[in-house]
């Protein structure tokens with residue numbers, strides 16, 4: 273059994289992790305930490321867990337965690353994670369961090385989008401945790417920066433086609449939509465019921481912090497600087513994410529070739545599902561799963577390629593991917609704890 277702990281278990285991704293690890297066949301949940309709910313039972317925060325979970329929130333103390341856990345999930349805001357992670361690594365505890373603090377290879381890119389980084393040594397060691405792309409490096413990592421939800425939905429659709437040279441790296445556009453849980457559990461005016469319900473709006477147009485994260489991986493893939501126009505939108509659903517991506521197919525590329533490329537790239541991947549020709553993803557078809565569904569269409573009149581990908585932002589976009597990363601880091605079956613089939617309701 274891999275002994276795990278969750279820092280920030282009182283948040284949305286933290287509680288998803290609690291649920292996943294509680295049902296994991298080869299991992300146990302030993303500790304949950306919270307700064308606001310120290311001493312409170314998790315069931316006091318999330319009454320749906322009554323009768324199934326007995327853990328009580330503790331204050332975060334790396335000294336106390338040594339010997340109790342093999343790894344920690346940090347389901348914390350950025351900046352908090354970079355303060356906690358070095359203490360854990362020093363104690364020999366592996367880390368999967370769900371914040372942005374350990375996602376970047378380039379510290380300057382991180383600092384331009386976020387704030388000064390206080391653990392740059394670990395940043396240069398950390399592995400970007402998009403399992404389908406970086407599995408080999410994740411296997412031996414001490415610290416993994418779990419990808420952002422929008423980047424996951426966009427990179428899984430674009431990377432295979434860029435690697436195969438099927439699309440231009442110029443003029444990429446992603447028009448993306450997220451459910452409101454993407455903003456986390458803390459209160460904000462922008463996510464109040466009355467602000468969100470029966471409405472639909474773009475936000476952070478031109479300055480969303482996921483843009484440099486997406487561009488870093490696209491640029492690594494292409495071997496040159498790649499830019500993307502990324503426009504996120506908030507939709508009045510609790511969970512789910514769809515990215516509709518517009519790319520220019522290179523001369524002579526057919527839809528069959530695009531489909532063949534995806535099929536080949538993802539043939540051994542349990543969590544990426546290429547839909548049949550003419551089918552496109554729905555949030556309801558991935559909700560509650562660790563899957564990314566991809567549909568594609570090539571305009572008959574030209575070279576415009578439309579890619580649509582859908583994930584559950586709290587699972588493949590956060591907690592599910594974090595468990596997938598843990599499975600890889602500890603040489604467990606990659607689907608362990610993630611293979612429950614959900615209904616669309």
Ligand SMILES: NC(=O)c1ccc[n+]([C@@H]2O[C@H](COP(=O)([O-])OP(=O)(O)OC[C@H]3O[C@@H](n4cnc5c(N)ncnc54)[C@H](OP(=O)(O)O)[C@@H]3O)[C@@H](O)[C@H]2O)c1
Pocket residue numbers: 279280281282283284285286305306307308309346347348349350352370371372419420421453454455456457458585586589590
């Ligand atoms: N929501 C998503 O769909 C999603 C997707 C991908 C990645 N992420 C990332 O995952 C991380 C967690 O997101 P979330 O949606 O779960 O957020 P959340 O619901 O707001 O939860 C964040 C947790 O962090 C703890 N926390 C807040 N400030 C803290 C501080 N100063 N010191 C210690 N703990 C603090 C809070 O608990 P206490 O106050 O009780 O400690 C809370 O449980 C974020 O970095 C987010 O960007 C989220």
